[in-house]
Amino acid sequence: MAFVRVCSEDEVAPGExxxxxxxxGPVALFNVDGEFFAIEDxxxxxxxxxxxxxxxxxxxxxxxxxxxxxxxxGKACSLPATKAVKVFPVQRQGCDVLIDFEDGHFAA
Amino acid sequence: MSVTKRNDAGAAPSVSLTDLFDEKSxxxxxxxxxxxxxxxxxxxxxxxxxWLFIAHETHIxxxxxxxATYMAEDPVIAVRQKDGGVxxxxxxxxxxxxxxxxxxxxxxxAFTCTYHGWAYDIGGNLVQVPLExxxxxxxxxxxxxxxxxxxxxxxxxxxxxxxxxxPTLSDYLGDAxxxxxxxxxxxxxGTEAIGGIVKWVIPCNWKFAAEQFCSDMYHGATSHxxxxxxxSPDTLPGDPTDFSGRQFRASRGGHGxxxxxxxxxxxxxxxxxxxxxSGFDIAAAEQRTNLHRSGKRPxxxxxxxxxxxxxxxxxxxxxxxxxxxxxxxxxxxWAFGLVDKAASDAExxxxxLMTLRTFSAAGTWEQDDGENWVEVQRVLRGHEARRTLxxxxxxxxxxxxxxxxxxxxxxxxxxEEAARGFYAHWQKLMTDVDGSFSKAGSxxxxxx
Numbered sequence: 001m002a003f004v005r006v007c008s009e010d011e012v013a014p015g016e017x018x019x020x021x022x023x024x025g026p027v028a029l030f031n032v033d034g035e036f037f038a039i040e041d042x043x044x045x046x047x048x049x050x051x052x053x054x055x056x057x058x059x060x061x062x063x064x065x066x067x068x069x070x071x072x073x074g075k076a077c078s079l080p081a082t083k084a085v086k087v088f089p090v091q092r093q094g095c096d097v098l099i100d101f102e103d104g105h106f107a108a
Numbered sequence: 109m110s111v112t113k114r115n116d117a118g119a120a121p122s123v124s125l126t127d128l129f130d131e132k133s134x135x136x137x138x139x140x141x142x143x144x145x146x147x148x149x150x151x152x153x154x155x156x157x158x159w160l161f162i163a164h165e166t167h168i169x170x171x172x173x174x175x176a177t178y179m180a181e182d183p184v185i186a187v188r189q190k191d192g193g194v195x196x197x198x199x200x201x202x203x204x205x206x207x208x209x210x211x212x213x214x215x216x217x218a219f220t221c222t223y224h225g226w227a228y229d230i231g232g233n234l235v236q237v238p239l240e241x242x243x244x245x246x247x248x249x250x251x252x253x254x255x256x257x258x259x260x261x262x263x264x265x266x267x268x269x270x271x272x273x274x275p276t277l278s279d280y281l282g283d284a285x286x287x288x289x290x291x292x293x294x295x296x297x298g299t300e301a302i303g304g305i306v307k308w309v310i311p312c313n314w315k316f317a318a319e320q321f322c323s324d325m326y327h328g329a330t331s332h333x334x335x336x337x338x339x340s341p342d343t344l345p346g347d348p349t350d351f352s353g354r355q356f357r358a359s360r361g362g363h364g365x366x367x368x369x370x371x372x373x374x375x376x377x378x379x380x381x382x383x384x385x386s387g388f389d390i391a392a393a394e395q396r397t398n399l400h401r402s403g404k405r406p407x408x409x410x411x412x413x414x415x416x417x418x419x420x421x422x423x424x425x426x427x428x429x430x431x432x433x434x435x436x437x438x439x440x441x442w443a444f445g446l447v448d449k450a451a452s453d454a455e456x457x458x459x460x461l462m463t464l465r466t467f468s469a470a471g472t473w474e475q476d477d478g479e480n481w482v483e484v485q486r487v488l489r490g491h492e493a494r495r496t497l498x499x500x501x502x503x504x505x506x507x508x509x510x511x512x513x514x515x516x517x518x519x520x521x522x523x524e525e526a527a528r529g530f531y532a533h534w535q536k537l538m539t540d541v542d543g544s545f546s547k548a549g550s551x552x553x554x555x556x
Binding site: 083 | 329330333336337344345346347348349
């Protein structure tokens with residue numbers, strides 16, 4: 001367990017995303033109505049940045065081919081994507097948002 | 109690209125005919141979809157010299173049964189004769205050119221022009237002329253029968269051509285026949301047409317449709333994503349770009365097809381809208397054709413095919429259609445259901461419903477395609493758009509013939525090899541001033 005501070009919570013407004021680099025590759029942090037979730041940033045379909053996408057509820061839609069992923073589970077919800085992306089544990093400490101980049105995994 | 113003859117002076121399209129398609133660089137000039145002069149030249153050099161689809165045998169089973177259809181812009185009547193043969197003749201009275209048949213189809217004893225009453229028998233012979241005795245000095249009615257086309261058929265499909273020097277239909281289809289057999293001869297008794305002919309008009313060039321059915325598996329994963337999702341409401345369907353398939357480019361003639369051989373089984377769901385459809389499909393059919401004998405065959409909702417120039421089939425959706433050209437920017441689509449004769453009535457009904465849901469006037473997949481073609485055509489109203497080259501490079505250089513089970517194919521369904529074959533043949537016809545390329549002898553020699 002190695003949670004690393006990524007930002008303070010007011011840096012990512014609800015409905016917004018933040019892209020961050022890590023040893024595990026780029027990770028996207030999403031604010032879903034005050035809850036924070038982190039998944040791999042690269043779309044499993046077209047290798048594009050998901051943090052650049054449109055967040056509706058807890059689904060992020062890639063801007064290039066409209067593939068959708070659940071930001072809670074990383075699972076693909078719409079073609080053309082069929083493969084999930086990894087999720088990363090997120091913690092809050094005070095106003096800070098932390099991600100454990102070492103524990104990226106596919107949700108069950 | 110080799111071009112035998114340059115454009116003659118008579119027709120003067122705004123671009124050089126030799127620059128319209130360049131196989132080497134894989135580029136297409138969009139003028140070929142929009143230029144009215146090129147279209148006029150197509151009517152002469154492509155449509156009047158090629159074999160054109162007319163009807164399925166089962167559309168006109170009995171003597172006197174007829175279908176009024178078109179060979180490109182030319183209206184024709186196809187009629188079953190008393191000897192069992194079929195005649196196809198111009199639907200134009202030899203007196204002043206009125207249609208001699210004004211209905212879509214049926215059974216007739218004769219065709220009488222509604223203008224001055226010239227009457228023709230079901231073979232198109234002029235048999236009666238009002239006031240002939242009183243007012244014509246000497247009319248040789250034998251000389252004034254309806255213009256006859258040359259007719260031939262292949263496994264239930266009737267074709268006709270105005271080119272009396274054309275190769276036989278069998279030679280014209282060439283190595284594309286084995287791939288047509290996958291559809292036409294996959295079960296005992298072959299195929300039959302069901303239901304009527306569904307007709308609709310959309311504003312796009314005929315080649316967008318013909319080329320896509322010839323060659324384009326690529327667009328599916330983008331254009332048809334929505335019906336694929338709708339067919340799988342509870343689970344995410346598989347990845348259509350993972351399927352393994354083949355693409356065939358006819359060694360001559362501009363025909364092409366493509367299909368999946370593995371992984372595409374789930375695609376059957378797309379036309380079924382949640383209902384269970386019986387197992388009467390390609391996989392369940394007897395392995396009758398040469399291509400089936402190895403045990404390999406196309407699977408699922410997959411085989412697209414165009415017989416040059418404008419007849420297309422989509423096997424999985426049981427649809428066959430003609431893209432009748434109506435000027436450079438419009439087509440009449442004439443589509444009908446093509447099912448296995450040996451299937452049960454219940455199975456045929458399921459196939460009919462599948463066709464309606466997918467590839468028909470209100471079919472979900474059909475509308476995805478029409479939207480693209482019509483929009484491209486609209487873009488080509490632009491002067492700059494008409495002179496900005498299209499890219500047809502996909503799969504260029506891929507070796508053909510590596511899979512002995514599927515001759516003349518490349519081992520990738522996602523390619524534009526068949527499209528390049530389509531345009532290479534089209535260009536040869538367009539640059540052939542005197543029609544020598546379309547004659548039987550030169551045709552058989554000229555690999556493309």
